[in-house]
Amino acid sequence: MSEPVVLGIESTCDETAAGVVCGGELLSSVVASSMEMHARYGGVIPEIASRAHAEAFVPVVSKALQEAGMELSGVDAVAVSAGPGLAGCLAVGVSGAKALAYAIGKPLYGVNHVIGHIAVTQLQFGAFPENALALIVSGGHTSLLRVRDVATAVDVIGTTLDDAAGECFDKIARLLGFPYPGGPIVDQHAQKGDPKALRVPKALTTGRSAREHPYDFSFSGVKTAVARWIEQRRMKGLDVPIDDVCAALADSVADVLSEKAMAACRQFGSPALIVGGGFSANSQLCAALAKKGKRDGVEVRVPRASLCTDNGAMIAMLGSNLVQSGVEPSGLDFSIDPSMPMNRIVMR
Ligand code: KG4
Ligand code: ZN
16 A cells, blocks of 8 residues: 555644545545633633534544545545553544545554654645654643654653743743643743843753753743742832743743754754754744844755644544554554553554
8 A cells, every 4th residue: 555545633722623634635624623622711621622522523524534535435544643642532532533444455553642643743744854853842741752663663851840931921821821721821921021131040951950951841940930030029119021031041942942952953963853843933033043144054844834733634644654664553452551651552
């Protein structure tokens, strides 16, 4: 089979999504989000998200097939996010995908959502260059990965020891009174502020901690420093310069992410850096990566926003890679894995 048609299904968090890919070509991508239902709670409520997946599953899959101009029987394989993610949410997507694969008698792959964020870049930029590195940044993950083969061999080089970059932005945004998720609003304010107005730490970038954790991240220190600074200003009855606070936070996070990613490219001799996850829409990060990529001769591949945020096409594309590499399907009796390790690509 040279150009398999793969249906990909995604339900790890608040998006119910389905996409259809033929080989490396995107045929359709449909996303329904339950974010509006969570906004008033200031975070995703798993129970509400699971119910929303149960409601949206069939309509979203039907629409994705319709937009791809095909029936379910035209699909050669089904891929579904099996983890990492919220258990109840994963269970809805995986159960639905199993039923579909069983009904049409086609192979099913339970795949790693994070590796999907890497795979999806092929839809925009084509095949991976050899020895690419990937920086995955979202609300839940911040990791540096080495992509020897997206279907069979991905190694974790570094990861966050505490908060993810998006999570850190969302927490400061909440303190500033922005609606959830506040990351994009922090981004907008940061564009107007002075990043030097307050000093914030850049964790694991100097001294012994940097030597011990060259490619790991830690964002809880910057979050605490910014939060304390805001609280002290408020206690003294002083104004909080929102633009400056956002700029200092964004500058620190973008600088650490981009510097560590480029250092890893140097160490591993990687010609390209693949970027994925919702936080890759961040303008300060994109600017820092573009500048340092140029400086170091590294091609930076940041996909368009609709491919960065959670979607079904990323899962379909990874499924397509698995089919084309001859990887054995997961079968119909695999479980979900809410904390699926990043070097596991497919469930057994
Ligand atoms: O990958 P994603 O859509 O969902 C997860 O799997 O987490 O990422 C969402 C995260 C949120 O934390 C959101 O605040 C953050 O990405 N985000 C941003 C921007 N756009 C999305 N953070 C900063 N600047 C942005 N422009
Ligand atoms: Zn994601």
